[in-house]
Amino acid sequence: MEKKMWEIQFLSLPHILKYCKKCGKKMAFACSEQFRINAQRKYLDIWLIYKCLNCNTTWNATIFSRIYPQSLNPKVLERFHRNDKDLVEQYAMDNDFLRRNGVEVQLSQYSIIGDSFFPNETVELEIKSKYFLPVKVSSLIRDTLHISQKEYSQLVIDGKIKSIPNQDLQKCKLKNSIILIFNEKSDDNPTI
Ligand SMILES: [Zn+2]
Structure with missing residues (x-):
């Protein structure tokens, strides 16, 4: 055979659908292709930032919440810091990851x-x-x-x-x- x-x-990266507080209804959000990292205290938080297509309100999809910085490979952490395109895609294209964050995925x-x-x-x-x-x-x-x-x-x-x-x-x-x-x-x- x-x-x-x-x-x-x-x-393109898929949009997600979620309620936008400013617009007052469910809106499409686009991936900003940027991570937000908070490492001020002894824990590390990392999010992927989305923006409402209508009003630019941001929403953060949680990647890591309150993890020990040592638990993350320094090379991987460095990729988050420089908004590595492949790493952005890995999360923005992951239906399970987005659903865990409680949003609907709009297929591109x-x-x-x-x-x-x-x-x-x-x-x-x-x-x-x-x-x-x-x-x-x-x-x-x-x-x-x-x-x-x-x-x-x-x-x-x-x-x-x-x-x-x-x-x-x-x-x-x-x-x-x-x-x-x-x-x-x-x-x-x-x-x-
Ligand atoms: Zn909005």
């Missing part, structure tokens, strides 16, 4: 890098993501292969798209990776 690979690339636009194929080809497809942002697998496939919701559902119902391990392909979301089998050839079913 021919193997194909897709990699999902997010075009993404593109798919990889080999294209037709929905009727026999293919083993691996979809990979460097970061855990919950994109629906069904949307990814429909957008990339240019098929409708109805066509997609029919392929799933007919068993022409399967996943390893088996997941609900109408609902499941991409984590770090998923493997899909399109149009598996089977001796038991000579009509395929």
